[in-house]
Amino acid sequence: MTTIQKKPRIGQVNPIAHLDAEDLQLIAKELDDIRQSVIDTRGERDARYIRRVIKTQRSIELGSRVVLLASLFPPAWVVGTAGLSVAKILENMEIGHNILHGQWDWMRDPKIHSTTWEWDSATPAAQWKHAHNELHHNFTNVIGKDNDLGYGIMRVDEDQPWHPMHLGQVALNFLNALFFEYGIAAYDLEFRGAIARGKTKDPKFQREFKAVRDKIKRQVTKDYIVHPTLSIATGSFVSTMLANFTANTVRNLWSHSVIMCGHFPEGVQTFEKRSIDGETKPEWYVRQMLGSANISGSKLMHIMTGNLSHQIEHHLFPDLPSNRYGEIAPKIKDLFERYGLDYCERPLPQQVYSAWHKVVRLSLPNGWLDTTTPRNLPGQLKRLFQMSTGGPKVRRALQARMTQENRRALAEAA
Amino acid sequence: MGRVAEAATTPLVPADFLDLFAPLRPGAELRGRVETVHPETADAATLVIRPGADWAGHVPGQYVRIGVDVDGVRCWRAYSLTHGPRADGRISITVKAVPDGKVSPYLVRRTKPGTLLHLEQADGEFVLPVASRAETTKLLFVTAGSGITPVIGMLRNLFPSTDSGVLRPARSASYDIVVLHVAPTEPDTIFLRDLRSMAEVGAIRLVARYDDEHGILDLADLDALVPDLAERTTFACGPGGLLDAVTTHHEERGLPLCTEQFRVSTLAAGEGGTVTFDRSGVDVDCDGGRPILEQAEDAGVLLPSGCRMGICYQCVLPMREGVVRDLRTGELTTAVPGETGTGGVRIQTCINAAAGPCHLDH
Numbered sequence: 001m002t003t004i005q006k007k008p009r010i011g012q013v014n015p016i017a018h019l020d021a022e023d024l025q026l027i028a029k030e031l032d033d034i035r036q037s038v039i040d041t042r043g044e045r046d047a048r049y050i051r052r053v054i055k056t057q058r059s060i061e062l063g064s065r066v067v068l069l070a071s072l073f074p075p076a077w078v079v080g081t082a083g084l085s086v087a088k089i090l091e092n093m094e095i096g097h098n099i100l101h102g103q104w105d106w107m108r109d110p111k112i113h114s115t116t117w118e119w120d121s122a123t124p125a126a127q128w129k130h131a132h133n134e135l136h137h138n139f140t141n142v143i144g145k146d147n148d149l150g151y152g153i154m155r156v157d158e159d160q161p162w163h164p165m166h167l168g169q170v171a172l173n174f175l176n177a178l179f180f181e182y183g184i185a186a187y188d189l190e191f192r193g194a195i196a197r198g199k200t201k202d203p204k205f206q207r208e209f210k211a212v213r214d215k216i217k218r219q220v221t222k223d224y225i226v227h228p229t230l231s232i233a234t235g236s237f238v239s240t241m242l243a244n245f246t247a248n249t250v251r252n253l254w255s256h257s258v259i260m261c262g263h264f265p266e267g268v269q270t271f272e273k274r275s276i277d278g279e280t281k282p283e284w285y286v287r288q289m290l291g292s293a294n295i296s297g298s299k300l301m302h303i304m305t306g307n308l309s310h311q312i313e314h315h316l317f318p319d320l321p322s323n324r325y326g327e328i329a330p331k332i333k334d335l336f337e338r339y340g341l342d343y344c345e346r347p348l349p350q351q352v353y354s355a356w357h358k359v360v361r362l363s364l365p366n367g368w369l370d371t372t373t374p375r376n377l378p379g380q381l382k383r384l385f386q387m388s389t390g391g392p393k394v395r396r397a398l399q400a401r402m403t404q405e406n407r408r409a410l411a412e413a414a
Numbered sequence: 415m416g417r418v419a420e421a422a423t424t425p426l427v428p429a430d431f432l433d434l435f436a437p438l439r440p441g442a443e444l445r446g447r448v449e450t451v452h453p454e455t456a457d458a459a460t461l462v463i464r465p466g467a468d469w470a471g472h473v474p475g476q477y478v479r480i481g482v483d484v485d486g487v488r489c490w491r492a493y494s495l496t497h498g499p500r501a502d503g504r505i506s507i508t509v510k511a512v513p514d515g516k517v518s519p520y521l522v523r524r525t526k527p528g529t530l531l532h533l534e535q536a537d538g539e540f541v542l543p544v545a546s547r548a549e550t551t552k553l554l555f556v557t558a559g560s561g562i563t564p565v566i567g568m569l570r571n572l573f574p575s576t577d578s579g580v581l582r583p584a585r586s587a588s589y590d591i592v593v594l595h596v597a598p599t600e601p602d603t604i605f606l607r608d609l610r611s612m613a614e615v616g617a618i619r620l621v622a623r624y625d626d627e628h629g630i631l632d633l634a635d636l637d638a639l640v641p642d643l644a645e646r647t648t649f650a651c652g653p654g655g656l657l658d659a660v661t662t663h664h665e666e667r668g669l670p671l672c673t674e675q676f677r678v679s680t681l682a683a684g685e686g687g688t689v690t691f692d693r694s695g696v697d698v699d700c701d702g703g704r705p706i707l708e709q710a711e712d713a714g715v716l717l718p719s720g721c722r723m724g725i726c727y728q729c730v731l732p733m734r735e736g737v738v739r740d741l742r743t744g745e746l747t748t749a750v751p752g753e754t755g756t757g758g759v760r761i762q763t764c765i766n767a768a769a770g771p772c773h774l775d776h
Contacts, residue, residue: 036743047486055434062431065422102727102762108488110757114727118425133726218424226422284723318725 015269015290018340027339028282034331035317038324047107049323053094053303054112061087069231071239084247086304089254091120093306098322100125101133105319123185124215127208131188137318141263141291142271147187149263149270155362157270162365162395164388169363173356180252185212223248254304257352258295262311265293265354267344288315289336293344294329295351302326312343365399367406437530440467446480448529449504455576458510459522460496465505465533472499472536477567478507481532481755484520488532490753491517494567495536508570534756540649540674542568550590552645556660558596558652562605564674565593565651573617575608580615591618592640596656598625633663644669683737683746687768691715691776692734700768705741707763717763717776724765732758736772741765 019027064083071077096119098104104112118125131147139145143157150156154173155166176183186192189212194205223244231240269290276287295301295309302309302325310325313332320328336343346354361369365387372380383402387395419428429442437445446463453459472478477492493507500506511522543551555565572586593609600606600622613620621639623631637643647670650660657673664671685702689710698713700706707729710717720728724742733749738761740747746769749759758775 032742039743039745043485043487044483045486047483058426058431058434062434100727102730105727105730105760107483107486108755108759109483110755113760115730115760120425129726129728130720134720134728137725138721138723218421221421222424226418230422281723319727 015342016286019286023339024280024282024286027335028285030335031285031316034328035320038317038320038328042106042321042324046321046323047104050095050099050104050107050112050321053090057087057090057095060090065227068227068236068240068243070234070236071231071243072234072236077239077243081243081246081250084243085250085254088120088247088251089304092251092255093258093308094303094322095119095306096121096125097306097308100129102319103321120219121184122181122212122216122219123188124211127188127211128184131190133318137315139276140288140315141269142273142276142287144273145276147190148259153192154359156264158362158366159272160362162362162387162399166363167388170360173359177253177256178249180256181248182216185216188212257348258305258308260355261295261348261351262292262308264358265344265346265351266358267342267354268293285316286341288312289341291315293346293351295348296345297348299326301348309348312345365395365402367402371402371406371409438464438466442466442468444468444533444535446505446531446533448525448527448531450527451525453522454508457522458508460506460508461521461525462504462506463531463533464503469503469505469533470535472505473541476536476538476541477564478505478536479534479752480507481534482517482521482525482529484517488755489517490532490755492537492752494571496571508574538564540564540651540672542571543647550588552590552642552647553592554640554643554646554648555591555593556596556648556650556652556656557593558656559598561650561652561656561674562595562609565649566605566608569593569612569618570608573612573615575611580611580617582615582617586617592621592646593618594621594623594636594639596623596625596631596652600624600627633659636663647672649673683739683748683769685769687736687770687772689736689768689772689774691774693776702739702767702769703741704767705764706738706766706768706772706774710763715776719764722764724762727762729762729764730760731763732775733761734758734773734775736768736774737770738766738772739769741767 060083064080064087067076067083068080071080096117099112099117100114100119102114105114107113110116114129121128136146136148141149143149143160150169153176154169155162189205189208194200194202199205200209224241227244228237228241231237269287271287271291276283279287289312292311292315294312295305297309307322307325308314310322310329313320313325313329314322316332317328333343333345364384368380368384383398387398390398416428422428423431432439433442436442438447444466446465446469448461449464450462451459452462472495477494479490479492481488481490483489493509496506496508509518509521511519543553557565569591572583572589572591574581574583595606595609606622609618609620609622612618623639625631640646644667648660648664650657650671650673661671661673686700687702689698689700689706690696691698691710694715696713696715698706698710698715700709705722707717707719707722711719717731718729720726722729733747735749735751735758737746737748739745742765747759747761747766748754749772751758761774763774
């Protein structure tokens with residue numbers, strides 16, 4: 001009856017095997033109560049918080065843009081670019097992401113509302129809300145349904161058969177990180193799928209494609225034409241353009257890292273499509289608990305990640321104000337402990353390393369990275385070469401042999 | 415220039431940045447800054463507000479809609495403008511804290527000088543004629559039920575009520591006012607007490623007619639109740655039926671008349687109700703146990719939707735009027751025209767059930 005019906009792999013156990021239906025009900029009841037306690041106390045303090053963040057962000061952005069008018073002068077370039085990077089990160093993470101989740105709809109302020117907000121990103125808010133709020137938050141970590149998991153371009157689980165093209169996913173993931181906002185725009189548009197299915201003439205696709213194109217045009221015009229042109233007076237056209245490109249790239253790398261930390265580090269569970277057939281609310285809650293990972297750190301760190309460092313709390317309650325996630329985190333952590341569940345939380349460098357390690361590991365055949373030592377490297381490389389150049393039959397045979405060897409090694413170690 | 419500024423600030427607009435420095439500038443969304451809060455009595459205060467540059471002025475008797483964030487939630491209320499246009503361009507409202515009220519206690523007790531309020535331009539056709547100094551201005555107010563409310567606003571303006579009784583300031587001396595108030599029974603309302611105390615000091619003449627005591631009012635009796643009717647300008651406020659009758663009566667006699675229909679906007683939460691989709695004009699009878707989204711779809715209305723569990727906010731629609739219940743928490747959300755922003759309250763249709771008649775903008 002559990003959601004995780006996947007057969008345990010070697011060395012793995014079903015993390016909720018010890019919970020029965022009644023436990024799940026009790027967990028859900030506690031979570032509902034925590035949610036209610038926040039809703040009951042939402043008020044002036046929270047409203048003041050988001051308005052202050054917005055005001056701060058706009059002031060930093062305005063100040064940085066002004067400084068960059070003289071970006072030819074190196075100190076101005078450094079200060080302006082740093083400021084603009086921070087402003088863009090705040091705008092996307094703590095402000096845009098969270099407003100578009102409806103976290104601040106309760107204020108009934110038509111300017112700070114999920115239905116009216118537009119953000120500084122290539123993807124139009126409306127399309128992102130569909131792909132993110134509706135698909136990703138609903139089907140969190142369900143392979144084949146959650147596009148955020150490897151963005152549909154990467155191998156994200158041992159159960160997906162390995163193919164030589166996966167060798168390229170490390171480079172692909174890095175490229176995606178550099179141009180993350182465009183990557184998001186493409187997959188919100190389901191661009192690859194539309195081309196694969198020959199749906200590019202579809203009126204809905206055409207409409208959405210046009211919306212993305214217009215949005216990108218406005219974004220590019222702003223950062224690479226208007227502001228550089230305004231800087232011409234000081235001879236800073238090119239340097240302002242470079243500054244804006246740098247700020248966009250810093251924001252892309254940062255948001256990609258934070259988002260990878262949310263669902264990709266080791267210890268986070270993935271789920272099979274059929275495991276969510278007839279899923280109940282308590283089961284949904286538990287899937288969110290096990291399918292997300294937190295980043296520990298300072299208050300500034302939490303704000304700069306848009307409180308996605310509290311990914312577990314955010315996935316349990318996507319529409320609670322972000323400033324409250326940190327407050328309920330101890331209660332959630334305690335709940336995990338009492339029910340013997342693993343609250344996946346590490347500092348940023350470790351989570352980023354863990355996520356990238358997983359990308360590398362899964363770019364290679366199952367077990368390859370774990371069993372490779374300097375001593376057996378030549379043999380392992382030969383095997384990898386054979387698997388990469390041989391047909392499916394060769395891959396299956398070599399994979400079977402490698403799995404067998406791993407099992408034996410594990411048994412001997414035990 | 416404007417287009418360059420827009421291209422430089424997208425996806426925001428230049429105003430979003432200008433608001434950081436000059437929220438009251440010309441061209442800004444209309445706002446006002448509270449300058450002083452004078453306590454009038456233990457439970458009433460006058461707020462002096464400096465309106466934004468685009469404030470178009472007002473006529474005595476008009477009201478202003480004010481948007482104020484109470485406990486972080488934007489609420490709109492209408493208040494009569496207490497003074498005529500002032501030389502310094504400030505406007506003022508006098509607010510009495512209603513027990514158990516939400517906005518008025520906040521304005522009276524918790525508003526600090528410097529607070530920004532959202533404003534709309536002054537409104538209201540139902541304004542007091544300016545009294546000329548030379549002769550007496552003779553008026554008749556015909557009110558029924560809660561139609562007394564805007565009239566009370568005007569009368570309190572003329573004759574402020576204080577702890578030491580009703581005042582009759584010099585500026586109000588030239589008004590001669592009769593109030594004919596009609597109600598089903600004699601209720602103990604604060605307004606009735608107000609009217610009585612004004613009548614006691616002779617500020618107005620009160621003619622109260624109760625259906626259970628005097629029978630339903632027949633306008634043929636109007637001449638007997640108000641003998642100098644022909645000399646008076648009539649202001650009528652109440653339900654449509656009364657207004658129609660007064661209009662016919664006055665037109666036949668060629669008497670001056672100003673009317674305002676006053677709608678009762680009390681919403682009692684119940685179980686289920688008719689949901690009207692204003693743009694398509696479709697009515698759907700919804701029960702209180704299932705989400706509006708589901709029942710509207712069953713009835714063939716196509717609504718935006720997403721996760722259907724209350725997390726993705728794709729199904730949000732503006733509710734102009736009505737009350738809905740969150741099926742997860744039981745929490746009620748109410749939209750009252752005039753008290754909630756002009757766009758209504760946006761609700762998630764996938765987790766809210768109708769708790770009374772609702773109007774959705776779709």
